[in-house]
Amino acid sequence: MALSGGAPVEVRHLLKRFGTTAAVDDVTFTVGGGEFFSLLGPSGCGKTTTLRVIGGFERADAGHVLIDGRPMGQLPPNRRETYMVFQRLALFPHYHVFDNVAFGLRMKRLPEVEVRRRAREALALVRLEGMETRRISELSGGQQQRVALARALVNRPRVLLLDEPLSALDLKLRLQMQEELKRLQRELGTTFIYVTHDQGEAMAMSDRVGVMDAGRLLQVGTPLDIYERPQTPFVAHFIGDANLIQGTVDALEPRTIAVRAGALRIHAHRDGWERLGAPISVCIRPERVWVAAAGDSAGGLRGRIEDRAFVGQAVKYRIDVDGLPLRASVPYRSGTPLFAVGETVAVGWDAGQAVPVPADGGGFEHADVADRRDLRPAGPASA
Amino acid sequence: MRIEGRTALLLLTPALGLMAVLYVVPLAVYLVNGLHAFRDGRIVPVWTLETTRRFFADPFSYRVIWASLRLSFIVTALTLGIGYPLAYALHTRVARPGARVVTGLLLFSPLVVSVVVRTYGWLILLADRGLVNTLLRQAGLIQAPLGLLFNLTGVVVSLTHILLPFAVFPIYSVLSRLDWTLAEAARDLGADWQQVFVRITLPQSMPGVVAASLICFTLSLSAFVTPQLLGGGRVQVLPLDVYNSTVEINWPEGAVAATVLLVLSLAAVWTLGRALRLVSAA
Ligand SMILES: Nc1ncnc2c1ncn2[C@@H]1O[C@H](COP(=O)(O)OP(=O)(O)OP(=O)(O)O)[C@@H](O)[C@H]1O
Ligand SMILES: [Mg+2]
Numbered sequence: 001m002a003l004s005g006g007a008p009v010e011v012r013h014l015l016k017r018f019g020t021t022a023a024v025d026d027v028t029f030t031v032g033g034g035e036f037f038s039l040l041g042p043s044g045c046g047k048t049t050t051l052r053v054i055g056g057f058e059r060a061d062a063g064h065v066l067i068d069g070r071p072m073g074q075l076p077p078n079r080r081e082t083y084m085v086f087q088r089l090a091l092f093p094h095y096h097v098f099d100n101v102a103f104g105l106r107m108k109r110l111p112e113v114e115v116r117r118r119a120r121e122a123l124a125l126v127r128l129e130g131m132e133t134r135r136i137s138e139l140s141g142g143q144q145q146r147v148a149l150a151r152a153l154v155n156r157p158r159v160l161l162l163d164e165p166l167s168a169l170d171l172k173l174r175l176q177m178q179e180e181l182k183r184l185q186r187e188l189g190t191t192f193i194y195v196t197h198d199q200g201e202a203m204a205m206s207d208r209v210g211v212m213d214a215g216r217l218l219q220v221g222t223p224l225d226i227y228e229r230p231q232t233p234f235v236a237h238f239i240g241d242a243n244l245i246q247g248t249v250d251a252l253e254p255r256t257i258a259v260r261a262g263a264l265r266i267h268a269h270r271d272g273w274e275r276l277g278a279p280i281s282v283c284i285r286p287e288r289v290w291v292a293a294a295g296d297s298a299g300g301l302r303g304r305i306e307d308r309a310f311v312g313q314a315v316k317y318r319i320d321v322d323g324l325p326l327r328a329s330v331p332y333r334s335g336t337p338l339f340a341v342g343e344t345v346a347v348g349w350d351a352g353q354a355v356p357v358p359a360d361g362g363g364f365e366h367a368d369v370a371d372r373r374d375l376r377p378a379g380p381a382s383a
Numbered sequence: 384m385r386i387e388g389r390t391a392l393l394l395l396t397p398a399l400g401l402m403a404v405l406y407v408v409p410l411a412v413y414l415v416n417g418l419h420a421f422r423d424g425r426i427v428p429v430w431t432l433e434t435t436r437r438f439f440a441d442p443f444s445y446r447v448i449w450a451s452l453r454l455s456f457i458v459t460a461l462t463l464g465i466g467y468p469l470a471y472a473l474h475t476r477v478a479r480p481g482a483r484v485v486t487g488l489l490l491f492s493p494l495v496v497s498v499v500v501r502t503y504g505w506l507i508l509l510a511d512r513g514l515v516n517t518l519l520r521q522a523g524l525i526q527a528p529l530g531l532l533f534n535l536t537g538v539v540v541s542l543t544h545i546l547l548p549f550a551v552f553p554i555y556s557v558l559s560r561l562d563w564t565l566a567e568a569a570r571d572l573g574a575d576w577q578q579v580f581v582r583i584t585l586p587q588s589m590p591g592v593v594a595a596s597l598i599c600f601t602l603s604l605s606a607f608v609t610p611q612l613l614g615g616g617r618v619q620v621l622p623l624d625v626y627n628s629t630v631e632i633n634w635p636e637g638a639v640a641a642t643v644l645l646v647l648s649l650a651a652v653w654t655l656g657r658a659l660r661l662v663s664a665a
Contacts, residue, residue, distance in 0.1 A: 077570040088562075090567065103569070104573055107572055108573055
């Protein structure tokens, strides 16, 4: 397929209400031309609604959508350069596979020869050659999903909106299609706005991810950025596994902070926005927690193993540290010592690996900021 | 499984009994007369195909069959032509549930009135000195009254009116069950709303159209009161033929005409049933 060049998409202060509840609440983000952007969030958080507003299916109560710099206003879907892969697929049951895929091309009144060539190409792309004359009802869920993809891709969209397009596939096919989609997106240069509630999928495929909850866009950033620097407890929990320890800032040191959490005093990385005495959360990824035999460790905290699970490449422990539940995931190689349930161990982490997260409601004003250093409030700086 | 079967039988018994006693048995008893003869004003209970042969040798019979089919085709086409847009508008344009209920009730209100009463209403409206003709004449649109009564026009107008809800309801119910994301998908792929209608909505609603056709066609075919009261003897259809023969005690001929009517109805049911299976195979 020829390169079509993706168009940039801008969403500004989007608001969409159903009744009294805001399904999309003041959402702002920008997607670059040819970028793979994911909207990630739990069920009902407003992902589909956001996508539908961009595609022109839903009228926003406030805010703007700009595609290629042009405001979309009330332009109907057939006059937008966006194409959508629907969450519920919406394949035409009275057409067979080929006519479903060819639909968009026929609407453009392309010559039939061209329609056939391009529809075949699209079907080959999603590995459905030979299925042309099947009825939609005669396809498996995964095959139907691939028809839906082909039906959109065949039009060489400049912006493709995908609403959980791989959710009906089994794990193996899903991983395969993830790679395939990523490759397609790179080759075609199409802008992808990809909705999913699967954080692994979003992390693996996207250039950038936007995390949504209850209609709000909480944070936008690269997968790495979001994993390493979650800006809210929700994001920390939603992306990967996280130990989130709540406490108050006890001391500010040049590179670290000390946080008092119950009976414990722990250390974390210092970002600069932290304020002495203010409530704060500390996010520690389980794989950054080390576990050692209680005796031979110089530092760390004392804890008791509550539970142990061996998952192949790692051993997962649940440890009670003075009433604080802590999860650790220790990489496993043959010979790695295992600790038994009930054993007392030493646990700890490198303070640089413990990330301060504003407690809910506090901290950052805006979620849509990739670089949080800009947001450093003027707090009491201590030497 | 066995218990389920027995329960089903138990549940079906009243309906099956009713059908047998009130429908199958009398129908069979009546239709058997077609195999008897009618000579010198008397039914002769011999087994013969004489009556059947005479029916099919008479050109009048074909005129009656043709008149019945023609009436049914015209009325079906008209009810669909009026009923589909109505159902579509009801579904897409009447958004408020309250307004929808009211429109639905209005639509079904003719069914509340007895056929006879309604037909006499039409008599008043369509007569030479009736409301329609008087108004048209006063508006200067016509000189002589239009013959709206006691001919095919009157019967068609009246039957179309009576059968309209039977067309609207199945179409509306199919439309309201349609997956409207299909229309959205078509819009997304570049179709304007006319193309969406022709390529998506209409084909998807065909089961409703076929069901509506089936109901309207068979009801028109067996309509009796309307052709009787509004046809003025000029609309000779099979049910009238059956009625007249039976009144003249010529049960054998009535039975043959009734059999033909039954066969035509069954043929319509079969044809449209096949069509329904075809369009809903998708
Ligand atoms: N047509 C509608 N009418 C009323 N409420 C709606 C409508 N569509 C969505 N909502 C509500 O808006 C909220 C956001 O819905 P949306 O479909 O955008 O969620 P989502 O993030 O796509 O969820 P999922 O992952 O389950 O698909 C939900 O609370 C939902 O109930
Ligand atoms: Mg959704």
